[in-house]
Each structure stands twice: as structure tokens, then as C-alpha cells.
Amino acid sequence: METSIFVLGIVIFLALAFDFINGFHDTANAIATSVSTRALKPRVAILMAAAMNFLGAITFTGVAKTIGGSVADPAALDNGIQVVIAALLAAIIWNLVTWWFGIPSSSSHALIGALTGAVFVGAGAGYVKWEGFISILKVLIFSPLIAFAIGYIIMTVLKWIFAKRSPHNVNKGFRTMQILTAAIQAFTHGTNDAQKAMGIITFALVTSEFQDTLDVPLWVKLSAATAMALGTSIGGYKIIKTMGTKIFKIEPINGFAADMAGASVIFSATILHMPVSTTHAITSALLGVGSAKRVSEVKWSVAGRIIITWFITIPISGLLAGLIFKILF
Structure with a gap:
């Protein structure tokens, strides 16, 4: 039992890590537009995002x-803890690599x-x-397209x-409104992204026979929410720069439109109990808004690099997790 508790502790640590x-990697999702248009100062925006992420x-x-039950049945796995450790290590490595290069990749895809x-x-x-995996995959694929369309509209x-x-x-008025939309965006981010770590911890609790259901304990909710809020408080300035300045020149009215489009897609997915890539939703919303503003102003070479990362994240993360499992176990 002591060994089981120790190993479970490792899983919980990795999940919270x-x-x-995820918090500092995806901070840019909620605040990049409001920072780039100077609606909010970076530090103020980050602290607001941290608080709203926790609340969400x-x-x-x-x-x-x-997350805890759609990809695999934790109760059916004899080595579920080892599986979770390999998965978390792979997702963490991929998140750090893409953060280092300032690429807004998807933590959801990685996990x-x-x-x-x-x-x-x-x-x-x-x-x-596979049925559960494909249903999640469909949402991950179609949500960026929907966000692009909503942003454009x-x-x-x-x-x-x-x-x-x-x-x-017009821009003076929308600059003020961006404070509200940035807060909404951060809240919706918390409602979806923080739950992924909660799901993984609950998966580990079930596979270790510490509980029988996928109901999320209160301490897991509070721990995951706190970890994401702390990560958000640090901020991912490299990705903020990519999201806020390198796709197209964002004005307050554009930032407002992108925030509303991204938040609507993320929150809709949360209501449907489906994990969605907040990165994909918000980046796609920005691309849709930029295209509506003027297609020629969108830096499609940067957008192309982001899109390529979207497509390769799932297979690379899967291969990396399999390799880590083989090496460690």
C-alpha cells in the first residue's frame, strides 16, 4: 500500500506539473489580444487571467x-499508473518544447x-x-473551424x-470592453483546460483502486485549479508575442471579436463535457477575424507553422509516450 501511495503521489505531482x-503555456490564449492592444498591462492581465482561470x-x-474514461477504462488496466506517468511525461515535454519556441500548440492534443x-x-x-478517442478527436478537429467561422462572422x-x-x-470603446472579454476568455479556459489534469488524477485514483467512480474529489478540483492559476500567474510571454503581434496587427475591435468567438466555442465544449483545444479555438478565431478584416494582412506563414504544429502534436505525443513507457517500464 505504501508503494502504491508513493507512486500515486508521483502521478499527482506530474498531473499538477x-x-x-498548461497555465503559463496557455496564458496567452486569454490575454494576448488585450495586451497587444494595450487594453491591459501584461502583469495586470496575467493576474486577472490567473484568478478567472481558478474560478472557471x-x-x-x-x-x-x-478525459478520465473516454480514451481507456482505468479499472481495466493492470498497469494504469505506469500508463499515466508515461502520458504525463510526454505531454509535459511537448508543452515545454513548443513553449520554448513560442509556438501556441495544444495542451489538449498533447495529453x-x-x-x-x-x-x-x-x-x-x-x-x-477508439470510439471515445475518435469522438474527442472530432471535437478537436472541428472546433477550430467553427471558431474561425464565428470569428469571421x-x-x-x-x-x-x-x-x-x-x-x-470605436477602438477606444472596444479597448475598454476587452477587459471584460479577456476575463470571460480566461474563465472559459479554466472551465475546460484545468479539468484535463483533474481527469488524469481521477483516472489514476480509479486504476489504483482508491475510488470506484470518475467523480472528481474536491481536493483534486482545488489542487488542479490552484496549479493552473499559479502557472497562469507566471505568464507565457513568448506565446503572448506570437498570438498578439505575429498573426496580424490587432486593433481593439479585432481583439473583442476574437475573444468572443474563442470563448463561445470553448464554453460550448465545456457544457457538452468535451475537451477542446483552447489554443486552437482562440488562434482560429484570430485567423477568422483577421481574414474578415483583410486577408492580405494575415501573416499566413506564421499561421501555417501553427497549423502544422496542430496536426503533428497528437502523433508525436503518442509516439513519445509509448517510447517513455518502453524505457521506464
Whole structure:
């Protein structure tokens, strides 16, 4: 029992480390536009995002249950703890690599890919719940397309409404409104992303027979929410720079449109209990808004590099998790 508790402690530490890294890796998702338009100072924006992420994280648990039971049945795995350790190590490594290069990749893709790869190698293909994996994959694929479309529509409508207004006055008003939309975006980020670590910890608790259901204990909710909030408080300035300045020149009205589009997709996924890539949703919303503003202004070479990272994250994370499992176990 002592060994089991010790190993479980390692899993919990790694899961919270993933959540912490997810926090500073994905901080840019919520605040990049408000920082780039000077609606908020970076430090103020980061602290606000940390508080709203924490609040969002403790409010919902549906995504955690999906993560905990849709890719594999934790109760059916004899080596579930080892599988989780390999998956978390792979996801953490990929997050750190993409953060180092300032690429806004998906923590969700990394975790789902890593968990699937670890189960595949550690237990066998028969233990992967392919139907659940494919349902998650569909949401991860289609949510960026929906976010792009919503961003494009919102920006097109705003252009039509404010076409004859003074650009200076319009942007002054939307700069103030961006404070609210940044807070909303950070809240929705917490409702979805923090639950991924909660789901992994709950997966480990079930596979270790410390509990029988995928219900998330209160201490897990508070721990994951705190880890993400602390990570968010550090901030990922490299990714903030990419999101806020390198895709296209963002004005307050553009930032408002992108924030609303991204937040609507993320929160809809949370209500449906589905994990979604907050990075993909917000980046795609930015691309949609930029295209509505003027297609030629979008730096498609930067967007292309981001999109490539989206496609390679799941297979690379899966292969990395399988390799780590083989090496360690």
C-alpha cells in the first residue's frame, strides 16, 4: 500500500506539473489580444487571467470525466499508473518544447495523444476505447473551424455596424470592453483546460483502486485549479508575442471579436463535457477575424507553422509516450 501511495503521489505531482505548465503555456490564449492592444498591462492581465482561470476550474467537472474514461477504462488496466506517468511525461515535454519556441500548440492534443499512445503501448490496442478517442478527436478537429467561422462572422458584422464611425472612438470603446472579454476568455479556459489534469488524477485514483467512480474529489478540483492559476500567474510571454503581434496587427475591435468567438466555442465544449483545444479555438478565431478584416494582412506563414504544429502534436505525443513507457517500464 505504501508503494502504491508513493507512486500515486508521483502521478499527482506530474498531473499538477502539467496543469502548472498548461497555465503559463496557455496564458496567452486569454490575454494576448488585450495586451497587444494595450487594453491591459501584461502583469495586470496575467493576474486577472490567473484568478478567472481558478474560478472557471472549480466550477465544472464534466470534461474531467470525459478525459478520465473516454480514451481507456482505468479499472481495466493492470498497469494504469505506469500508463499515466508515461502520458504525463510526454505531454509535459511537448508543452515545454513548443513553449520554448513560442509556438501556441495544444495542451489538449498533447495529453490526449500521449494517453492514447501510452495505453496502446502499455496495455495493447484492445484497451484503447477508439470510439471515445475518435469522438474527442472530432471535437478537436472541428472546433477550430467553427471558431474561425464565428470569428469571421462577428468581425464582418462589427465592420458593417461601425463602418461610418470614427475608428479612434470605436477602438477606444472596444479597448475598454476587452477587459471584460479577456476575463470571460480566461474563465472559459479554466472551465475546460484545468479539468484535463483533474481527469488524469481521477483516472489514476480509479486504476489504483482508491475510488470506484470518475467523480472528481474536491481536493483534486482545488489542487488542479490552484496549479493552473499559479502557472497562469507566471505568464507565457513568448506565446503572448506570437498570438498578439505575429498573426496580424490587432486593433481593439479585432481583439473583442476574437475573444468572443474563442470563448463561445470553448464554453460550448465545456457544457457538452468535451475537451477542446483552447489554443486552437482562440488562434482560429484570430485567423477568422483577421481574414474578415483583410486577408492580405494575415501573416499566413506564421499561421501555417501553427497549423502544422496542430496536426503533428497528437502523433508525436503518442509516439513519445509509448517510447517513455518502453524505457521506464
